[in-house]
Amino acid sequence: MSLRIYNTLSRTKEEFQPIDPSLIRMYRCGPTVYKHMHIGHAKSYISTDVVRRYLMHAYGAEHLIFVMNITDVGHLADDADEGEDKMEAQARRENRSPFEIAAYYEASWLEDLDRMNVLRPDRMPHATDFIRQQITTAELLLERGLAYVSNGSVYFDVAGYQQRDLPEGFVPYGGLSNRRSEDQQYGGRIAENQEKRAPQDFALWKKAEPEHFMQWYSPWGWGYPGWHLECSVMARYYLGTTFDIHAGGLDNMFPHHECEIAQSQGAYDAPFVRYWMHVNMVRVNDAKMGGSAGNALNMKDLYKRYDPLALRFFILQSHYRSTLEFSLEAIEAAASGLDKLRKAIVRLRKVLVSIPANGAMHEQPAFLAAFLEAMDDDFNTPVALGTLFEGIGQLNKMLESDNRDLGMLHAFADAFRLAFDDILGLDLFSRELGGEGEIAGDLMEIMIGLRQEARARKDFATSDAIRDRLKAVGVVLEDTKEGTRWVME
RNA sequence: GGUGCCGUGGCCGAGUGGCUAGGCAAAGGUCUGCAAAACCUUCUACAACGGUUCAAAUCCGUUCGGCACCUCCA
Numbered sequence: 031m032s033l034r035i036y037n038t039l040s041r042t043k044e045e046f047q048p049i050d051p052s053l054i055r056m057y058r059c060g061p062t063v064y065k066h067m068h069i070g071h072a073k074s075y076i077s078t079d080v081v082r083r084y085l086m087h088a089y090g091a092e093h094l095i096f097v098m099n100i101t102d103v104g105h106l107a108d109d110a111d112e113g114e115d116k117m118e119a120q121a122r123r124e125n126r127s128p129f130e131i132a133a134y135y136e137a138s139w140l141e142d143l144d145r146m147n148v149l150r151p152d153r154m155p156h157a158t159d160f161i162r163q164q165i166t167t168a169e170l171l172l173e174r175g176l177a178y179v180s181n182g183s184v185y186f187d188v189a190g191y192q193q194r195d196l197p198e199g200f201v202p203y204g205g206l207s208n209r210r211s212e213d214q215q216y217g218g219r220i221a222e223n224q225e226k227r228a229p230q231d232f233a234l235w236k237k238a239e240p241e242h243f244m245q246w247y248s249p250w251g252w253g254y255p256g257w258h259l260e261c262s263v264m265a266r267y268y269l270g271t272t273f274d275i276h277a278g279g280l281d282n283m284f285p286h287h288e289c290e291i292a293q294s295q296g297a298y299d300a301p302f303v304r305y306w307m308h309v310n311m312v313r314v315n316d317a318k319m320g321g322s323a324g325n326a327l328n329m330k331d332l333y334k335r336y337d338p339l340a341l342r343f344f345i346l347q348s349h350y351r352s353t354l355e356f357s358l359e360a361i362e363a364a365a366s367g368l369d370k371l372r373k374a375i376v377r378l379r380k381v382l383v384s385i386p387a388n389g390a391m392h393e394q395p396a397f398l399a400a401f402l403e404a405m406d407d408d409f410n411t412p413v414a415l416g417t418l419f420e421g422i423g424q425l426n427k428m429l430e431s432d433n434r435d436l437g438m439l440h441a442f443a444d445a446f447r448l449a450f451d452d453i454l455g456l457d458l459f460s461r462e463l464g465g466e467g468e469i470a471g472d473l474m475e476i477m478i479g480l481r482q483e484a485r486a487r488k489d490f491a492t493s494d495a496i497r498d499r500l501k502a503v504g505v506v507l508e509d510t511k512e513g514t515r516w517v518m519e
Numbered sequence: 520g521g522u523g524c525c526g527u528g529g530c531c532g533a534g535u536g537g538c539u540a541g542g543c544a545a546a547g548g549u550c551u552g553c554a555a556a557a558c559c560u561u562c563u564a565c566a567a568c569g570g571u572u573c574a575a576a577u578c579c580g581u582u583c584g585g586c587a588c589c590u591c592c593a
Contacts, residue, residue, distance in 0.1 A: 041523095059593080067593090074593040116591065207588080213521040214589050232590065257591080279593030284522090289590085309593065310524085316585065320592055347542070348532060353525075353586075360531045363543035370542085373556070404533095412533050416541035426557055490552060497554080508556050515556095 033088060035275075036351060036408045038206060038283065038306040043408050048274055049304065054085055054094045055273035057265045057303075059282055060154070062101040063135035064120045067142045068326035069341065069356060070312040070319040076342050076455075077309045077350035077409075078277045079148040083453050084405055097268045098151040099261060102132035102158050103244055103254055118243055128243045132158075142329040145338040147455045153268050157260040161246045164255040164263050167297045168234040168248075176296040180225040182237030182251045188230045191292055199301040203230075203292045206306060207284035232289050234259050258289035262297070265290075271300035277307040281320075309350045319356065327356070339457055340365040346411040346454060371450070374422045375458040376517060377429055378443055383463060385436060392437035397421035398445040405453065418449055462518065478507065478514045 033046040048054045058078045061071065082096050104117025117128040124131065140150070157164075168184045171177040177186050188203050188211065196202055204210055211230045233256035238245035245252045265273065271294070278287060287306065294302040312319045319326050332341060344364035348354040397417050404414035425442050428434060450458045477496060484492040497507045504519045 061593080062591085071593045077593095208522060209589070210521075215520070230590075280524095281588065281592055284588060285590045286592095311587070311593075313586075318587065318592095343542095344531085351524095352532085355531070357530075359529095360543085363531060366544085367542045370556095377556090410533075412542090413540070416533070419541055423558085430557060485552075488552075494553070501555095506555070509551075509554080510556080511550080517556095 033084075033406050034408055035305050035307065037304075038308050039201065044305070046305065048089070049272065051089060052093055054089055054275070055097075055269040056082060056085070056094065056275040056277070057097045057261070057269060057273060058276070059261055059278040059286070060098040060100050060151075061136075061139050062104075062116060063132045063139060064104065064116045065135060066328040066330055067139050068319065068328045069332060069345075070326065072142075072146060072329060072341060073312050073345045073350075073354060074279045074309040075143060075148050076146060076345045078307070079455060080346065080350075080411060080453065081275070081277065081307065081409055082149065083455060084409060087448070087453055095152050095269065096149075097153045097155070097265065099264050100132075100136055100154060100156045101257075101260065102129075102136065102156050103260070104128055115242075121243070138330075142333075142338075145329075145333065146342045147339060147457050149455070155264045155268070157255065157264075158244075160260060160263050160267070161255060163267065164259045165235070165246075165248050167259060167263050167293070168255075170297045171234060171293060174296060176293075177234055178227065179250055180227075182253065183225055183233055184235040184250060184256075185226055185231040186234055186289070186293055186296070187227065188232070188292065189228055191296055196295070200295050201291050201302070203288060206288050206291060209284060209288075232256060232258060232285065234293065258286055259293065261286075262290050262294040262302075266294065266298060271298040271302075273303060275305045275307060276303040277309065280308040280310050281318075283308050307350075310353045312354045312356050314356045316355075336361055336365060337368070340368050343368040343456060346456075347415060349410060349412055351408075368456070371418075371422060371456070372458055372461070373517070374425055374429075375446060375450070376461065376463065378425060378439065378446070379459070379463055380515075381429065381434070382439060382443055392435070392441035395421060395424075395438070395442055395445050397424070398449065401445075401449050411454065414449070414454075418446070421446065474505070474516050478516065481507070482514065 034043040035046045036042070037044045061067070067075075082094065085094050102117075104115030104119075117131055121128045121131045126134075144150075168177065171186065172179070172184065175187075176191055177184050192203055192211075211228075214230070235248060235250060235255060236253050237251060238253045242254070245254050265276070276287070276290075283306075291302050294300075314325050314327075317325065329338075329341075340361070341364075344361055345354065347364060347367075397420050400417040400420075401414050404410045404417055407413075421442065425439075425446075428439065428442075447459050450456045451460070477500065481493045481496040484490070484496070500507060500516075501519075506517050506519050508515050508517070
């Protein structure tokens with residue numbers, strides 16, 4: 031078994047070789063907390079959650095540290111807009127302070143992530159807690175001649191950095207996104223900033239106008255940190271100057287990740303990241319779903335209609351590097367698919383609860399090896415889910431059959447728990463079974479008994495009424511050749 | 520202008536030379552008082568046109584259509 035990861039730096043799948051297998055270090059860019067999360071974000075966070083969970087499985091949970099930042103500093107929405115940033119603009123709209131906005135939306139995001147069973151990061155630093163360190167890094171870059179001060183702001187000197195000879199393992203500016211500065215169109219969406227020496231230079235520190243709410247004192251006067259700097263600083267603080275994996279959305283590859291690389295290498299004089307992973311977009315009607323597009327579907331609204339884990343399942347049915355076409359029909363299909371999985375697992379668990387393990391060991395089911403192989407191939411969750419559906423089909427046949435192999439059922443349960451719950455995070459095993467000896471179970475036995483009596487005297491009006499009324503409160507009755515079973519919907 | 524990506528059956532979506540992915544939906548069947556669930560069967564597709572090859576959804580070329588990024592964005 032060897033894990034292969036598609037590395038944006040090389041544009042190929044590479045065998046994953048940790049810098050230190052006893053502690054794999056992974057970072058992902060976190061949210062700027064000024065709006066609710068939408069399904070496009072969900073794809074990105076769920077994808078990296080599965081990467082993380084798979085590494086925890088492969089190397090042991092204690093051998094991985096996963097860091098995600100919270101960007102609670104507003105950044106410029108538009109240079110022409112006189113310092114109006116996303117956080118401050120939202121604060122004005124909601125008539126609250128930017129700090130309240132950040133706290134409110136951070137809580138919202140974490141709630142949404144929790145509901146989709148995304149594990150909390152090991153460390154979740156806030157940009158505002160690292161202002162001092164960001165200033166220090168800007169100073170370091172000034173000392174090294176890679177930045178300059180202009181009108182109270184500090185900018186990274188991209189052309190200057192490009193002229194330096196980089197040691198082995200360092201990535202030149204443009205090396206991640208494969209861009210050359212001279213080919214770029216400047217001043218398209220954003221007006222050119224006259225303070226900069228060159229349009230590709232980016233801010234390390236921005237001078238704040240007096241009315242700007244979030245500002246801190248610095249050697250260059252009152253201001254606030256540049257957008258890219260926090261990730262470099264917080265990643266180094268928790269993960270060191272060189273670490274294994276950096277993940278994020280494809281739309282952050284340029285400029286954000288490119289700038290991170292340049293400033294980290296420039297300031298700390300070490301290679302930055304071994305493997306860069308980029309998650310693709312969700313599309314609606316053939317267009318990217320995004321904040322600026324105004325076509326975003328936020329999670330709070332989706333949760334009113336759909337199970338958060340069905341949304342997770344929907345996302346895992348496509349590869350993280352592919353775009354995913356969103357439609358209500360596709361979501362419904364995913365919900366049905368997840369339902370099929372849940373039913374099978376509940377059935378399996380009920381069988382295993384009623385018949386205790388007899389200690390018979392059984393070898394690992396074949397589908398698990400196929401599952402792990404798919405995951406090893408750059409986290410191919412669609413193929414991996416296909417292997418699990420094969421396993422579910424085998425399971426259902428076993429459950430139908432008269433002579434059940436208990437050892438094999440236990441082996442299947444262990445394999446499904448690992449694959450579905452530990453690695454994919456679909457949480458199939460934690461549902462209440464409504465076991466024996468509980469009052470609900472006893473009551474259900476009475477109801478089923480009464481219905482059975484009605485059926486025996488062919489009073490189907492009564493028996494169907496019982497079934498329909500139970501269904502209305504979420505209890506489904508299914509008649510099988512072994513008698514009637516019930517399950518909570 | 521530059522840099523990438525994509526076009527697969529009704530829908531979603533894997534697959535990069537030969538071995539019908541998978542899910543959802545639909546139809547038929549087994550079971551059944553009826554349902555439901557489960558199982559079995561059916562629906563065998565790769566934008567178009569050329570080329571390479573014993574063999575192309577996959578490689579090459581052309582065309583058509585679409586998407587993303589180029590300093591706010593997951």
